[in-house]
Amino acid sequence: MKPGTKLKSAVCDTEVMVIKGTNIAVDCGGKPMSDTAPAARADLDAAFAEGTKMGKRYVNADSTVELLCVKAGKGSLSIGGTPLQIKDSKPLPSSD
């Protein structure tokens, strides 16, 4: 994976676009994501079932990975078992 790559969940509708990060294995609902949708969906791991929100950006602790959720789903995102967090963004007044 590289910036611009779209990753699909193996367990739900979640789809993310990579903003930052290369060659990192991202999981959704506890199962590896890939650039092709699986033929059959795997079971959602209850430990990673908080769901994803469309339009939110997800980052790891040191911000080396950033993913934009372009389709929401039931699974939640993690890398190596550590959940990704929603990136805080300070809302700005619309300037255009």
Next chain:
Amino acid sequence: MNISLFLQMAADAEPDRIALVCSGRRWSYSELWQAAQGAATNIAQSGCQFVALLDESSEATPIALFGAALAGVPYVPLNYRLADADLAALLSRIAPAYAIGDVERIQRLNPDGHHACLKRADFVSAAEAVAEPFVEPEQEDGGIAAQIFTSGTTSAPKAALLKHANLLSYILGTVEFGSASPEEASLVCVPPYHIAGIAALLSSIYAMRKILLLPAFDPDSWLTLASEERASNAFVVPTMLSRIIARMEEGAKADLSSLQAIAYGGGPMPVVVIEQAMRLFPKCGFTNAYGLTETSSTIALLGPEDHRTAYASTDPAVRARLGSVGRPLPTIELEIRDEEGKRLPAGERGEIYVRGEQVSGEYRERSALDSAGWFPTRDAGWLDEEGFLFLAGRADDVIVRGGENISPGEIEDVLLTHPSIADAAAVAVPSTEWGEAVGIAIAIKPDCATPSDSELRGLIKDRLRSSRVPERIAVLNALPYNEMGKLLRREIRKLFSN
């Protein structure tokens, strides 16, 4: 990465919600998305290397913008107000293009360009006629989303390149997806060839704020559209705001009760005009945005709270911020540097440098970025103690008289204190003794007497230093501006060139 993602996400989230209102027709997100895919199919089939738009704003603008993005071809909106010779030169730089709009003019001005030309209505109906979804080709990193010719107020137009990654970074960093309520509507009246016009479409689509697209600005149609469609947001350049206010004071009827936010930028806003606007729209939040084509639009902004604080303050330093462009966005870095490239402290005037993912700083011909990725804006400015940015003209506008740097702004400010002077500009004029000296052009208010040259020289000498005293003086009916309200200093310099 591709900016077409914004429209795709909006169409996925709420396909039937209204995205665009233009000349009486309403477009849902899914209708726009389908048309953009159809346009992409047609653009890809044409084999053209650019998508050009020579037209006023219409539904063709977003369809061409997103269609070009999907097809992986740079979108090039052209300024239809350019003179034939200037436009012909630009057309030849993008041949052959899939060209939308004024077909007659494109073919007449660049017959050898072999452009694939379509009138607006034909482009839109051909895009809508494609039933199959567009299969996005694998696109390389660093793809160009838009190529925008700069206005060329100081030199020949440069082809600024904005990558998908620049625009994506700007939008993701400043706009929350789907954050607008269905009642919100943004009135977009800046021309399509201006970066603010592109940024307005992208931010509104990503926020899912309905776009009310005005084909071309005039104050009466702006007031009619804002009141009939209940606009909640609007972006204007300062001259537009002055003209809207003038029409309202003449008694033009409009119900602007839905208006919550007015953003402005694109040129200096006179403090008297913004104060007048704040009194006229007391419930509106005002945002001043400063940005350049090369920086994917806004890099600093003065928000509604800053406006209110400055307006209400009796502290001159706080009050002065109404004339600032606010603070840099948290997603970029901004510095003021001197001519040797040394970073300057607060209060000192120098050139504005910016760095960040939204900053392109690249032209078709060359990159303007330094080795550490900083972009020299060529705008002069300074930061106050709290980090508010004040603009002080173009760095190129500095008059260098015998090694002394003179800012045109300081001379212009003094001239504008004269009760008979409506407008003033100071420029460099050639001088055998000093290399450069000061030349001034002034316009006189109606029914006022023209001050004598000695009176003008005395005014400058008393308020500033003798080096600022103008060597040449021209009295004009009006100073030359372009349609975005930018003063054309090169035109004034031309007056003094012989």
